[in-house]
Amino acid sequence: MNPVTVQPTGISPADVLAVARGDAKVLLDPSTVDAMAASRAIVDGIERDGRPVYGVSTGFGALANTSIAPERRAELQHALIRSHAAGVGAPMPREVVRAMMLLRIRSLALGRSGVRPLVAQALVDLLNHDVTPWVPEHGSLGASGDLAPLAHCALALLGEGWVLGPDGGRVDAADALAAAGLRPVELAAKEGLALINGTDGMLGMLLLAIADAGHLFAMADVTAALAIEAMLGSFRPFLPELHEIRPHPGQAASAANILRLLQGSEVMDSHRDDLAHAVQDAYSMRCAPQVAGAARDTLAFVETVAGRELLSVVDNPVVLPDGRVESTGNFHGAPLGFAADYLAIAAAEVGAIAERRVDRLLDVTRSRELPAFLSPDAGVNSGLMIAQYTAAGIVAENRRLAAPASVDSLPTSGMQEDHVSMGWAAAKKLRTVLDNLTSLLAVELLAGVRGLQLRAPLTPSPAGRAACAAVREFAGDPGPDIFLAPVMEGARTVIATPTLRTHIEQDLGPLA
Template sequence: MIVTVQPTGVTPADVLAVARGDARVEIAAATVAAMAASRAIVDRIEASGRPVYGVSTGFGALAGTSIAPARRAELQHALIRSHAAGIGAPMPREVVRAMMLLRLRSLALGHSGVRPALAQGLADLLNNDVTPWVPEHGSLGASGDLAPLAHCALVLLGEGWVLGKDGARVTAAEALHNAGLAPLGLAAKEGLALINGTDGMLGMLLLALDDARHLFAMADLTAALAIEAMLGSERPFRPELHAIRPHPGQAVSAANIHRLLQDSTIMDSHRDDLAHAVQDAYSMRCAPQVAGAARDTLDFAATVCARELVSVVDNPVVLPDGRVESTGNFHGAPLGFVADYLAIAAAEVGAIAERRVDRLLDVTRSRDLPPFLSPDAGVNSGLMIAQYTAAGIVAENRRLAAPASVDSLPTSGMQEDHVSMGWAATRKLRTVLDNLTSLLAVELLSAVRGLQLRAPLVPSPAGRLAITAVAPFAGEPGPDVFLAPVLEQARAVVRGRELRTEVEAAVGELL
């Protein structure tokens, strides 16, 4: 697979292909021409001798310091070294690859005034699987992701660290040598152009959107399985009840759940029994209202990402008429806000799933299922402590749902006196989504246990497929087993796409 970077940038699918699919990166001829034209403007400005931020001056609070022509290349190298000041564990490979492609995209838009060789250098790192070691701490989200991008840029210079195949830290010099690549030298403005921008937080947000889209569909699946196992009603999910409250995500979620509950003798056993349940609990009946609102939040975040993918986020920017202007486009507020918003939504999707798990395990509310879904409760505890684990994760997600984007701290001698914390917002969003995977895994296991215990009644096609996916590692209801490995494998089922694909083949696409 090949991703070609045009002067108009890249798509979300391109980012996923490079970050997760190891697609090869190529640079279009039109992109090279746009970059060369922008660089020619910078060369003319430098030759003229007039002061321009980032070309002939220092940075941040040192913007008023003039730099002699003989030291301007040194200035750019010093900038990268000093700003590569992160600390902590390395960011995942997929995040760093997304960040490098997006920085290449930023340069490709032709407003950064750098030579095409810099973009090619980033493409060479991606195509040769040279992934910079980027520490998790260092970015405040303005002036963009300075420290993380500086760690990437440092590798272009043959300095810094690279992620080894086994997770070890390798010197950049060794990694470039092994890949047959040579270090690059920087000219005026190029160091600044490599590190100013929102590429790290945008990369994490795009990866999170892909994960959230899948997990929200899986949340509808696990909700339907739990509702079926608890002998819930399918009536609240009928389309006419959602047409009168026209939130798009709610309608989608309700349609998913309604379709998943069909062709089930478990549902048929009480479908026309009006005394069975006048109203199901909120965690059952309101599942589409919560998961649907999360979908709408996801759609808004995707709209913001689409705008950012065509945005020039460098500073200063080189305009076609020859001006070089300082901007604030590197500020990550748009991304930080939506990351925090989506974290709130994802946390609630997990919270309502945990409430259904608790109901499934409670003999007073599960409609004749045994306590904690154990056929021999007392000697055996069944899934009691799995619900404890889920409750602890819900509590953590509530803490993580507190917004990072309101927590600004001034830096650079008060020159950068308001920052976005967008890097922190997108990092914690990814943690919330990983936690959501665990919560849905607990619900999946609990719902499957409930469906198994309804035998000889036959579950829906989705229920039968879920049992087939889970039973090989979870077995049948019976004596207690070492539960942690079972939950880990349930996580893999939720995170993977195989069960969802099989269910969609049976009942239609889960949107």
């Protein structure tokens, strides 16, 4: 994989994915080094002049009016990192921490933070030597950004705290640095503050979630089409002229996907002119594009917000080119928190409507002559009955997780930080909603494939044949009950990975 070069204009979402998930190496463009050196010169001038500047010659938060003697200002920065590395709980996934570090490098490299280039390079070295700080899941309010998570990252630069070991456990950062041939960093004035005042954790999680949601929303169209085909649904609600009269772009894209996915099917042809099957399907079938399309439009909004944040200087105070050092509120995570909550709501509903289609497929009174619970020998066998229970439980959890975190502000720091964003919590639960959506689509994949298999000898659509082939590898054909948990895991893998989508797109062209 090509290295990611951090430019003066920042980085792209694809760069974040390459480093977080693809282990791409990171380079600093020489012009970013020049920008950092110029802003550092301004901070050095403030130090020489003795001017009072927040975070340079004063304490932090509610201690902002406490003056710090020059000889103790380096100590101040180290103490800040140690005290703010106060998180608890299980470690955040490696990909999240790597994304967070790259995004902090990006912010520092824009030359508004007053740090020496060696500080950004030290973070680059951690990434390139696969040294991943141990960042506990709890600690950030998204107030002055992700203070505690970023402090745990910065602590590793000092040769203190913990990093993730190869087995997922934790090892001392000092030992990990030594093994990688790296030396601890001695921070100067302003640098500790610059390492932790940012939205990098919530932005990193949001960018990863955007990539996951884009894939899952496409797969939601695939599983919806499988279910509609298996239930002898009509293709007519997905005709383009019906979506041109309600011009939401996501709706049109989803409808176009489903219409293409249903083409070339003997199952669909078998009832094309049968009014009993073609007058009006249930909402969960007929309105699939309206729900999935609205989720797509939500995702487009969230992508816009994340793109703006990738262009932003998120620090406090910031060092301006004219020599001023100004306090800002740019670290507040409200834009990202709102966006993450919005996307969680949308993703939860994509999963909820999928579960309703599963329930119809399993119900002998509504599935249009499919056997009860998709078992050819229902009674002795329960088929996918309990798989739907699992889906229902996950839908209920997603409803709880869709409650917004961003309205749950709590004041901190002696009322100095009296409104916080909870953006970290919003982004973290979004990742859980999307993981749950993967499971819900996996259940619909299984049910849709079982339904199509039970329509034999009629041949399903090319997309249906590809799905049946993928599922048959680990689930076989309809028959006596089998241990379902590994089958569910196999279906999750099919949903989460690109293989099935790639096979379908080879026949139909790219899905929107």
